[in-house]
Amino acid sequence: MKRWWPILLVAVVLAGLSIWASTLPDGLESVAEALHFTERAAPGHASPLPDYAVPGLESSRWANALVGMLGTLLVFAIMYGLARVLARRAAVEK
Amino acid sequence: MHIPDGYLSPPVWAALDVAAIGVVAYSARAVKKRLGDEHIPALAVLGAFIFAAQMVQFPVAGGTSGHFMGGALAAILLGPRAAMLVMAVVVALQCLLFRDGGIMVLGANIFNMGIIGALVGHGVYRAITRLIGERARPAAAFLAGWCSLMLGALATALQLVMSGVASAIVVLPAMLGVHAVIGIGEGLITAAALAAIASIRPELVRMERV
Numbered sequence: 001m002k003r004w005w006p007i008l009l010v011a012v013v014l015a016g017l018s019i020w021a022s023t024l025p026d027g028l029e030s031v032a033e034a035l036h037f038t039e040r041a042a043p044g045h046a047s048p049l050p051d052y053a054v055p056g057l058e059s060s061r062w063a064n065a066l067v068g069m070l071g072t073l074l075v076f077a078i079m080y081g082l083a084r085v086l087a088r089r090a091a092v093e094k
Numbered sequence: 095m096h097i098p099d100g101y102l103s104p105p106v107w108a109a110l111d112v113a114a115i116g117v118v119a120y121s122a123r124a125v126k127k128r129l130g131d132e133h134i135p136a137l138a139v140l141g142a143f144i145f146a147a148q149m150v151q152f153p154v155a156g157g158t159s160g161h162f163m164g165g166a167l168a169a170i171l172l173g174p175r176a177a178m179l180v181m182a183v184v185v186a187l188q189c190l191l192f193r194d195g196g197i198m199v200l201g202a203n204i205f206n207m208g209i210i211g212a213l214v215g216h217g218v219y220r221a222i223t224r225l226i227g228e229r230a231r232p233a234a235a236f237l238a239g240w241c242s243l244m245l246g247a248l249a250t251a252l253q254l255v256m257s258g259v260a261s262a263i264v265v266l267p268a269m270l271g272v273h274a275v276i277g278i279g280e281g282l283i284t285a286a287a288l289a290a291i292a293s294i295r296p297e298l299v300r301m302e303r304v
């Protein structure tokens with residue numbers, strides 16, 4: 001793991017840099033706008049942090065970036081746990 | 095390229111949910127057999143890196159933005175099966191925790207960005223480095239990134255056509271045109287990230303693929 005810490009740090013910093021991320025529509029969204037099918041999009045499903053914002057708190061670029069930085073650590077933790085469970089189960093099966 | 099719910103018709107998204115579950119289950123079984131202790135942090139850190147990098151939208155031409163997808167980078171470093179697994183976890187968490195991409199179309203998003211991204215990225219990178227040799231690594235990484243994004247966009251466009259949302263003659267050139275430009279970003283980031291990892295931590299690039 002020691003060798004990987006610098007890359008995890010880069011990832012967290014990168015998520016923080018998203019305060020300067022472009023807010024223009026992405027490739028699919030801009031095609032949907034040009035071809036007039038954006039209105040087909042259904043209202044989003046329930047989720048704990050919709051659109052990288054804390055419900056009830058006023059959304060801002062800083063808040064989004066902070067949620068992204070914490071989200072990065074959460075993705076790391078979940079992926080780490082999953083990979084460890086997979087490796088353990090393989091060891092048991094052997 | 096995250097598809098929201100509503101764009102795809104039920105038969106299309108349901109078929110892709112089934113396909114994605116099948117491929118991810120196969121990947122998990124295959125990866126499990128070859129997963130060493132050194133791979134566990136590799137999977138976790140790359141997942142976190144791809145999640146974070148996907149948040150940084152960069153503007154491209156014509157009032158549009160794009161973001162890094164990461165399937166090719168993951169496949170080059172981890173091998174295609176582990177890459178599909180990591181991408182599936184990233185896309186699923188984006189959907190479930192952050193409402194990024196619809197929930198019915200989660201299989202479609204995993205398929206377009208994760209499965210196609212990893213398989214195409216892996217195929218292009220391996221083909222070029224075998225044909226020309228290791229010195230072609232930066233070019234191979236760039237092309238792997240570009241092609242993976244283009245084929246992901248092509249798959250998305252075909253799913254829109256199959257769902258009756260738009261005709262092939264308009265949606266194919268529109269999707270491929272804009273993603274040909276975003277793909278340059280994908281290719282550059284893939285090549286730069288690989289070069290950076292290779293220079294600071296060369297042992298990570300030589301790590302056994304799972």
